Amino acid sequence: MAAAIDEIDCALLAELQMAGDAPNVELARRVGLSPAATLRRVQRLRGDGVIEGIRAVVSAEHVGLAVEAFVLVTLAAHGARSEAAFARHVADMPNVLRADSVAGDEDALLHVAVATPAELHRLLLALKRAGASHVRTILRLQTIKPPSAVPVG
Numbered sequence: 001m002a003a004a005i006d007e008i009d010c011a012l013l014a015e016l017q018m019a020g021d022a023p024n025v026e027l028a029r030r031v032g033l034s035p036a037a038t039l040r041r042v043q044r045l046r047g048d049g050v051i052e053g054i055r056a057v058v059s060a061e062h063v064g065l066a067v068e069a070f071v072l073v074t075l076a077a078h079g080a081r082s083e084a085a086f087a088r089h090v091a092d093m094p095n096v097l098r099a100d101s102v103a104g105d106e107d108a109l110l111h112v113a114v115a116t117p118a119e120l121h122r123l124l125l126a127l128k129r130a131g132a133s134h135v136r137t138i139l140r141l142q143t144i145k146p147p148s149a150v151p152v153g
Contacts, residue, residue: 005050008033010153012041013050017149020054057147065095065113067120068140072106076133083107089130095123106136 005013011031015022022030028038045051060068075086083101090099090110098111110127114120124135 005045005152007153009041009045009050012038012045013152014149016042016051016054017152060097060113064115066115067117068111068113069120070138070140071110071112071124071127072102072136072138073108073110073127073132074105074134075107075131077131078107082131086131089126093123093126095119106134 008031012027015027015030024039024042025035027042028035031038033041042051060066073086075082086108087099090096090108095114096110096112100109101107102109112120112123114123120137124137127135
């Protein structure tokens, strides 16, 4: 069930999505609360799971991961045990940036970043060893729209 959030919570969420590293005092000024009240609200939003975390957005290319791809995976076997085993394997693959279970012809959609095409090939082979019967790879050429803030309020 979604946590009850008010207009001030929405303002806090919008500000944090734009500048998650803003000091609490600055965040308080922007939303019109005292720093103590702002801190309490942010802590509540974290505790309720509304805020899942605050992270730096790192350019994969700038850290040597020039090849990004989206990989659609069809599993060889279906069922709780095989799907959980595949999820564990994927969770242990540092070059898999995100993995989602999806509806449709495929079972999972992965966002991966690697240094070279040869490394991508090795990752695809590892996915097959982890239980994939079929993988379809889509290379990312350029970002048209970067990840955006979740609309709140």
